Amino acid sequence: MSYDNNLSVKQEMDRFMKGLVRRNPCEDEFHQAVHEVATTIIPYVHDKPLYRKARILERMTEPDRIISFRVCWEDDDGNVRVNRGYRVQCNNAIGPYKGGLRFHHEVNLSTLKFLSFEQTFKNSLTGLPMGGAKGGSDFNPKGKSDHEVMRFCQAFMTLLSSHIGADVDIPAGDIGVGAREIGYLFGQHKRLTNEFTGVLTGKGLEYGGSLVRQEATGYGAVYFLEDMLKEKGEGLEGKTAVISGSGNVATFAAKKLMALGARVVTLSDSSGYIYDPDGLNPEKLNYILALKTVRRGRISEYAEEYNVKFFPGKRPWEVACDVAMPCATQNEINKQEAEALVANGCIAVSEGANMPTEEDAIGVFQRAGVMFAPSKAANAGGVAVSGLEMSQNSARISWTEDELNKQLREIMAKIHDRCVEHGREGEYIDYVKGANIAGFIKVADAMLAYGVV
Numbered sequence: 001m002s003y004d005n006n007l008s009v010k011q012e013m014d015r016f017m018k019g020l021v022r023r024n025p026c027e028d029e030f031h032q033a034v035h036e037v038a039t040t041i042i043p044y045v046h047d048k049p050l051y052r053k054a055r056i057l058e059r060m061t062e063p064d065r066i067i068s069f070r071v072c073w074e075d076d077d078g079n080v081r082v083n084r085g086y087r088v089q090c091n092n093a094i095g096p097y098k099g100g101l102r103f104h105h106e107v108n109l110s111t112l113k114f115l116s117f118e119q120t121f122k123n124s125l126t127g128l129p130m131g132g133a134k135g136g137s138d139f140n141p142k143g144k145s146d147h148e149v150m151r152f153c154q155a156f157m158t159l160l161s162s163h164i165g166a167d168v169d170i171p172a173g174d175i176g177v178g179a180r181e182i183g184y185l186f187g188q189h190k191r192l193t194n195e196f197t198g199v200l201t202g203k204g205l206e207y208g209g210s211l212v213r214q215e216a217t218g219y220g221a222v223y224f225l226e227d228m229l230k231e232k233g234e235g236l237e238g239k240t241a242v243i244s245g246s247g248n249v250a251t252f253a254a255k256k257l258m259a260l261g262a263r264v265v266t267l268s269d270s271s272g273y274i275y276d277p278d279g280l281n282p283e284k285l286n287y288i289l290a291l292k293t294v295r296r297g298r299i300s301e302y303a304e305e306y307n308v309k310f311f312p313g314k315r316p317w318e319v320a321c322d323v324a325m326p327c328a329t330q331n332e333i334n335k336q337e338a339e340a341l342v343a344n345g346c347i348a349v350s351e352g353a354n355m356p357t358e359e360d361a362i363g364v365f366q367r368a369g370v371m372f373a374p375s376k377a378a379n380a381g382g383v384a385v386s387g388l389e390m391s392q393n394s395a396r397i398s399w400t401e402d403e404l405n406k407q408l409r410e411i412m413a414k415i416h417d418r419c420v421e422h423g424r425e426g427e428y429i430d431y432v433k434g435a436n437i438a439g440f441i442k443v444a445d446a447m448l449a450y451g452v453v
């Protein structure tokens with residue numbers, strides 16, 4: 001189809017989405033992520049023929065490359081197991097591909113296409129030279145022994161290693177991939193290539209990791225929340241916070257919220273949520289960290305330990321709060337839950353997880369004037385410190401905790417500023433629009449510079 005200058009924004013949107021759905025059937029999460037971006041980018045580029053003629057959005061929504069491979073490994077009983085592994089290299093216009101690996105039984109191509117697309121915008125927002133990618137497997141780490149996880153990671157890296165490299169594509173962690181998995185993956189890559197390079201981030205401090213990387217996503221999402229509140233003359237002191245998840249992002253978001261004077265009353269996992277009306281404290285947080293990263297137990301054990309209520313099969317959005325931070329997974333706040341949060345007094349939402357809020361739920365927040373920070377801006381602190389880990393690896397140096405904390409804080413403040421610059425609509429700041437446009441411009445301009453490639 002040739003470029004048609006006379007289409008209205010609505011016609012352009014319909015044409016674009018129809019084509020996307022036709023080319024990527026049954027990939028609902030990918031459609032959702034692209035639709036959310038297109039809703040703000042198509043009006044933005046409407047009077048910019050350079051972008052439209054070069055079909056920038058069409059090219060951004062077609063990943064550069066998708067790698068899919070069989071991963072065979074043996075469990076502790078000697079049974080042969082088969083999983084599917086993927087790497088989606090979405091866009092490397094502004095730097096090498098960069099993004100996490102997710103090990104979760106629900107992972108499919110649609111999940112990883114949506115995540116790699118979001119990552120492209122997020123990485124652009126950090127201001128660092130990183131393209132967007134995501135990978136992973138439908139391997140389910142729950143209930144697996146350390147040896148089984150090690151054998152899986154070694155098999156996975158054996159297939160992935162020829163597609164990645166410190167200047168090519170640098171994976172990191174995500175759901176189900178933490179310090180343990182990164183260690184096994186890095187060890188296997190080193191064994192296969194006989195090279196010690198910064199090919200992964202989120203590494204242990206003993207072998208090239210960076211201070212502040214494990215805290216960065218949760219801390220960064222709280223910093224963004226702090227900046228949004230500051231814009232309205234508010235602060236976190238004395239606020240009640242509701243968080244979902246109890247993994248890497250949730251626990252460090254909770255830690256920073258506590259440090260800034262907020263009361264964190266919930267955490268969750270896929271089996272339900274706990275409500276602790278007194279709020280978490282450092283001792284309780286240490287209990288959670290040990291529960292989730294050492295014993296690999298369930299959040300319901302917290303309820304037994306501290307004699308609070310556990311709500312099986314439920315999500316925490318029914319609990320009254322001032323601020324909410326979804327930090328578990330995609331599509332974990334629906335329209336009704338958003339309405340409940342608004343009705344119960346929530347004034348701000350900062351997304352620690354990727355795309356945790358359904359599109360019509362975002363509409364509920366925005367119409368109610370709730371400050372809403374989309375994931376590609378709010379949780380960019382993780383990949384930003386990954387970028388700083390790459391810089392340290394290249395220069396063979398290690399920055400101090402203070403230096404890294406300072407850089408993280410500044411990067412989050414700059415992302416906030418860019419969102420405000422492109423998202424201000426009178427009194428209200430549309431952070432979704434701001435993040436999409438600010439993230440888009442740098443990638444789009446680099447793509448224009450390359451011509452038709």
Ligand code: NDP
Nearest residue numbers: 174175176217245246247248249269270328329353354382
């Ligand atoms: P973890 O594996 O450390 O923790 C994931 C948490 O989410 C667990 O509590 C898990 O519960 C819960 N969870 C996972 N899937 C579901 C589900 N389908 N329904 C309900 N709960 C679920 O992962 P992270 O903390 O690293 O990641 C959390 C989110 O943050 C993800 O969206 C990820 O993409 C995003 N993110 C992570 C970054 C990072 O640096 N790690 C950076 C930026 C974003 P259970 O144990 O029961 O499965």
Ligand code: 2IT
Nearest residue numbers: 099100172173174383386
């Ligand atoms: O979604 C994300 O930004 C991550 N999982 C972190 C990616 C990274 O490369 O650190």
